[in-house]
Amino acid sequence: MPDLRNRPGLGVAPLVLGGTTALLMLGWAVGANAPETSVLSEFPQALVDGIKFGLIVATGAIGLSLIFGTTKMINFAHGELITLGAIVAWYFQSIGLPLWLAALVAVVAGAGFGGALELGLWRPLRKRRTGLFQLLIISLGLSLAVRHIYLIVFGGASKAYSAFRVQDSWNFWGVSMTPRDLGIMVTAVLVVSGTAWMIHSTPIGQAMRAVADNRDLAEASGISVKRVILVVWMMGSGLAAVGGVLLGLDGSVSWDMGFAILMVVFAAVILGGLGKSNGALVGALAIGLVSQLSTLFSPPELRIFWALLALMVVLLVRPQGILGSRNATRIG
Amino acid sequence: MTKKETAMTEPRPDVLVVDELVAGYVSGVDIIRGASLSVAPGELVGVIGPNGAGKSTFMKAMFGLAPVRGGSIRLDGEDIVGRAPSDLVARGVAYVPQTNNVFPSMTIEENLRMGLYQQRHRWAERFDAVTAMLPFLAARRRTRAGLLSGGERQMVALGRALMTEPKVLLLDEPSAGLSPINQGDSFERVMQINAQGVTIVMVEQNAQRCLEIVHRGYVLDQGCNAYAGTGRELLGDPKVVELYLGSLSRSSRT
Numbered sequence A: 001m002p003d004l005r006n007r008p009g010l011g012v013a014p015l016v017l018g019g020t021t022a023l024l025m026l027g028w029a030v031g032a033n034a035p036e037t038s039v040l041s042e043f044p045q046a047l048v049d050g051i052k053f054g055l056i057v058a059t060g061a062i063g064l065s066l067i068f069g070t071t072k073m074i075n076f077a078h079g080e081l082i083t084l085g086a087i088v089a090w091y092f093q094s095i096g097l098p099l100w101l102a103a104l105v106a107v108v109a110g111a112g113f114g115g116a117l118e119l120g121l122w123r124p125l126r127k128r129r130t131g132l133f134q135l136l137i138i139s140l141g142l143s144l145a146v147r148h149i150y151l152i153v154f155g156g157a158s159k160a161y162s163a164f165r166v167q168d169s170w171n172f173w174g175v176s177m178t179p180r181d182l183g184i185m186v187t188a189v190l191v192v193s194g195t196a197w198m199i200h201s202t203p204i205g206q207a208m209r210a211v212a213d214n215r216d217l218a219e220a221s222g223i224s225v226k227r228v229i230l231v232v233w234m235m236g237s238g239l240a241a242v243g244g245v246l247l248g249l250d251g252s253v254s255w256d257m258g259f260a261i262l263m264v265v266f267a268a269v270i271l272g273g274l275g276k277s278n279g280a281l282v283g284a285l286a287i288g289l290v291s292q293l294s295t296l297f298s299p300p301e302l303r304i305f306w307a308l309l310a311l312m313v314v315l316l317v318r319p320q321g322i323l324g325s326r327n328a329t330r331i332g
Numbered sequence B: 001m002t003k004k005e006t007a008m009t010e011p012r013p014d015v016l017v018v019d020e021l022v023a024g025y026v027s028g029v030d031i032i033r034g035a036s037l038s039v040a041p042g043e044l045v046g047v048i049g050p051n052g053a054g055k056s057t058f059m060k061a062m063f064g065l066a067p068v069r070g071g072s073i074r075l076d077g078e079d080i081v082g083r084a085p086s087d088l089v090a091r092g093v094a095y096v097p098q099t100n101n102v103f104p105s106m107t108i109e110e111n112l113r114m115g116l117y118q119q120r121h122r123w124a125e126r127f128d129a130v131t132a133m134l135p136f137l138a139a140r141r142r143t144r145a146g147l148l149s150g151g152e153r154q155m156v157a158l159g160r161a162l163m164t165e166p167k168v169l170l171l172d173e174p175s176a177g178l179s180p181i182n183q184g185d186s187f188e189r190v191m192q193i194n195a196q197g198v199t200i201v202m203v204e205q206n207a208q209r210c211l212e213i214v215h216r217g218y219v220l221d222q223g224c225n226a227y228a229g230t231g232r233e234l235l236g237d238p239k240v241v242e243l244y245l246g247s248l249s250r251s252s253r254t
């Protein structure tokens, strides 16, 4: 049995879990004792909504971060990978599949699309030594093109999943939550923790970190970098598809939903520390909490503004992000 | 089997034979212009030469990391030109680059695991064997490589490369960037590892120290073999001393 103590990154899991639990307890303590009408009585609800939003963002952010880490490329088409999951799942549930099965199909389709992009586009471009800036612009173009294909195929209207449309909500300690909300959060937690476990404890996950850390040395160690990058694209796109389904479940499905949330996903990745998969999770939770908690004292329309403001403040203090290391590639 | 009879005292066939290698990065510019080298099992072979002579390029070409334009590289008699590094690792070649030779955000143990990525079933056995040679690695196995000093990192890099039990180990300047004391340790380590039976080709800028410990040495200058011989022969050659070892030795001559 491998001894897991002190594995880098694993220390983050207790931190996130502990921090979230502490916040929730604080929330309930405040909420339960606050007068009915005060702002504070809304605190527990905002907290839970923030965690839910953060978890959804995390499924998109982890994939984006993995892709950046291993290829150093900034993928502006990641939003479209999120939308793809939502749309595919919507289609299959509309023809009668149960939602969980439709979601599974969406994840497989997402992973397949990510893999096809890598094989048909990114790998040939890398082989021709296309610069990172050029790749960024190409991904912007791809985002635009794919988004408008969605518009044509799916139409401009927002559509909701037919399952779980209206539900009775449970109320406890001032928080109202529907079974759908709970399902979203549990799914996200399972997917995110499964991914974190994979990255830290399986050989392919370690190879992903090795490629992100020092690509040439990974190659020189006998790791097939090409294969690792293909797996990363499939995994990242599959995760984005999960994010899309959850996002669609939380609100509704539309042709530009992924694009609309892309900025937040980027913010989460940068806030947590570029290229660190745990960073993406921490960053996403922070963004989710800040944006929802801000609704306690400012109009909800401004919640993303507050989240991005928090990002700027954090980056001024810690330019490398919350978990990022400044000297990751110290030379010598 | 090639029937290659040389004047060598040991009749064992060479593990690695490089013949008239031509290599370079940009088309039209050859960095290596007909360099040769051979290594017998168990040997410690050194390649010295001034800055920019192409020593690192020579190593990279042998390991499939720099394009080869001519000549041949034979591993156990089989031509390996054009093979990918992962293929060479599978065939028993290991390579430690001159710089950036660890995975900084991974622990020492994880660095070693990456070295054995292709043969993960041998982990326990190889971990014990490598840490027996480099006990430091076992003692600090949970430390991230990025937090280590230059000398300690060099040990991680060596350990990672040794994990596959390579037939031949290519070391690019193991003493580069180390303090004089650490440099001494580094040469000592290379000797010890060689004494355990590991075949090594080592590139060094510290020519004097290198020639003192190697069985045979090659002097590379401007991409060609300038001199070759046993370490002692080269150290005793007035021309080599004057051009490459003395205080007058400079970067380049024509």
Ligand SMILES: Nc1ncnc2c1ncn2[C@@H]1O[C@H](COP(=O)(O)OP(=O)(O)OP(=O)(O)O)[C@@H](O)[C@H]1O
Pocket: B025, B026, B031, B049, B050, B051, B052, B053, B054, B055, B056, B057, B058, B098, B205
């Ligand atoms: N990736 C590269 N692309 C193009 N040219 C390169 C590359 N790497 C090295 N060179 C050139 O090849 C020549 C030989 O470099 P190389 O690194 O092989 O020398 P070296 O003998 O190892 O020097 P040092 O002792 O400083 O390590 C140099 O002129 C260098 O500029």
Ligand SMILES: [Mg+2]
Pocket: B055, B056, B057, B098, B172, B173
């Ligand atoms: Mg060099």
